[in-house]
Amino acid sequence: MKNLLVTGGAGFIGSNFVHYLMKHTDVVVTVLDKLTYAGNRASLEGLPPERVELVVGDIADAATVAPLVERADAIVHYAAESHNDNSLHDPRPFLDTNVIGTYTLLEAARRYGTRFHHISTDEVYGDLELDDPQRFTEGTPYNPSSPYSSTKAASDLLVRAWVRSFGVRATISNCSNNYGPYQHVEKFIPRQITNVLDGVRPRLYGEGLNVRDWIHADDHSSAVWAILTRGEPGQTYLIGADGERNNRDVVELILTEMGQAADAYDHVVDRAGHDLRYAIDSSRLRTELGWTPEFEHFEQGLRKTIAWYRDNEAWWRPQKRATESRYAELGQ
Template sequence: MMRKNLLITGGAGFIGGNFVQYMLKHYPEYTIYNVDVLSYAGDLLKHSHLEESDNYHFIKADIADREKMMALFSEFCFDYVVHFAAESHVDRSIVDPEVFVRTNVLGTQVLLDASKKYGVSKFVHVSTDEVYGEMELNSTELFHENTPLQPNSPYSASKASSDLLVRSYHETFGMPVVITRCSNNYGPYQYTEKLIPLVITKALNDEKIPVYGDGKNVRDWLHVYDHCSALDVVLHSGQVGEVYNIGGNNERTNLEVVRNILSSLGKSEELITYVDDRLGHDKRYAIDPSKIEKLGWKPRFDFDTGIVETIKWYQENEMWCKKIVFSG
């Protein structure tokens, strides 16, 4: 079987890192190139067992470095690109929007230019449901692929901008691109500033757990393993020029998530402390994944099962958490 060269950007991060391992497990005939700048949220500990693999290569580089990216594309002749690399924490985007624009917008444009120049066969751009804005809590509507983009934070605005750039390169240059928009991910190796690992690690240490506002903001939770399998389907079967929403059909309020974790760990809800709400905090996200389901994909994890396995993973990998927090 002919070998394929696959570039995964942001493969030292949470979702990208899980996708690196997924692809190596399911496609040993592929050679994986992981390009990551190793920001605070990236780590290579998760890939330490891959260091001797002939079909895995890590390259430390900034996707917004045009000269470096062009050189990499020229040298390795990538067949496919799956683009995860992004600044993604909303709170940080409120404090410093500029770094989000540089990485998420300029970095994406550099990758598109390199992919166009060197004839990449498919460019999968991994985005977020946050580009759609918010829905009212009492609404029964879901985000569809044709829902208008109405981002409400500098983070989601930068991702919406990159989505539009990717679309424009297909419409203008005929580039073979696909855009995916996922709901909130959870699972192994997630940096501990995000809600679920934050709650787990604080609860394990009997520390106070901050909850924004009244905790009633709703998110659709998607296990990262289900996200990886969906991206596999999109990479190999997704139609060029299309957008695919990826959701887990697991809507929960933030407070429900926190209480679920505390209950699973046998911890008191007295650990919960309510803090001032985040600026521009969207009320509800909810994904309709029916389009990608027509390609044969279905999520495997329901939230109650997935969260138990995730809690167990963090309990068994406390040293990883401590090392990542210390290094970050």
Template structure:
């Protein structure tokens, strides 16, 4: 199988590349990545001789079209995904998430290529902290940020291209990922690398916001299960029943790294900070027979901490710039 992976030098995409080559050694993998600050060719070290890396923009039809024409499958990870950045400048989110998806859809329509679209649970908005409900495939979209609204728009484009043009596509919306190769601007790796540097973790507001955490490896096994067995045109929600509020996550990181669990700093909250995300993965598990490997968040987090300790050369060049940006925002 010839697989084109967009955003394959980013966090989830790079892990997907490694897992694909590990589990499907006969796959021919091409990565299309713009190699912005969030894309790092070093994330593909160790498999670079088995991957064709094309530096380019998913919104550039002249780059996208020949790559799609040479592929049996496109897995679209490429996205601007950091909420804080979308609040500061929404422009690249509109370009990458909307125009980029449109460009890919037109290419797969021309060439009859199978397509899988990676999205987020944030398109559904948020839930009250005391609400027993979870997001399902039928939850109405209610995005609250430039990031989540552009991802919602990209999902709707895919659904329209399936219905209008018979594009062979599936979609997945996943909860918050954690694991190796995640950029240190993100919540969990930022706290881990701060502690490695002897700096107290930073907690937005009171830290009561709840996220449904899933190890990146579990996300990617679910994606392959959907590609292999999912119904064309359908959406599947990926989650691992990992609800935990940000305060609990910070305290667990501190504990696992040998510190006082209460030794962190409160900083200014994010504007419009969503309260709670929660995924109902019933359809994925019952219809496709998928289940997560990392059912214990504590052990998955310990593995992640060990990875950042062992791979300082990967994240160190970005650390000072990231913390300077947050300091300027009072965070």
């Protein structure tokens, strides 16, 4: 594969993947991104222009998508509306991007015979009880609980149908919660880090007992590349790094790493429909494709992430005021 189309490549996880490709491969990348609030040109700055082209456009626009797919060897589909809080406020953009956008890409992949990899989330499986010994596997039934996760589940099912009905050479990956550079400050970890940098006490939903299975974006990128190059079309692979932590422990670890008292945070009212626990079993990915994470310890990756936000204020500062104003309106 020499030419990749990466949708959503100016967003958080997508831009990290593009940086990974520049460092570890010789592929040429076309990024297709609508540049909504979550997309940022600055996330692609410094990358070689002869290898990275940014096309501003909508994945739901077939006229934009078709010529880009025609010249690509593979599509890596990151583009998505992805914030649960936003989906509760206005679900419609999640339908437009996550469902219609994925359909449009699949139709182009079918037309040109293009390899397709679809990035999804563990949230399609719903949640687990805090004391449940089980973890999500490729066979776990879908049970989404928000407009965001339900539209991602719908997009996964579209991919599966296009594989079976039309022979599209597609794979799916469902990943646990990512953290790392270039993540919008509305998200949990960068919001807490940037609040501490601003001298503001972090805010924690409810009692903070909700558990997420954290993975550094670099590890997600290496897993996607492994699936794209060695995965079997028609298969789903779960991506996780055994990073289960509850939200309270994450906030306290951030505060401790940044030289603050571990209890220097405030509780706010819990989010509606807040899933209790996610946990990924990535055995298939590890055994069949030989993938292992670089950041095997959450603390190691978190320390690197804190350093990145401390050193890159110019990247996140323009987002911060609008984000905090929106949270203030919600009492959070």
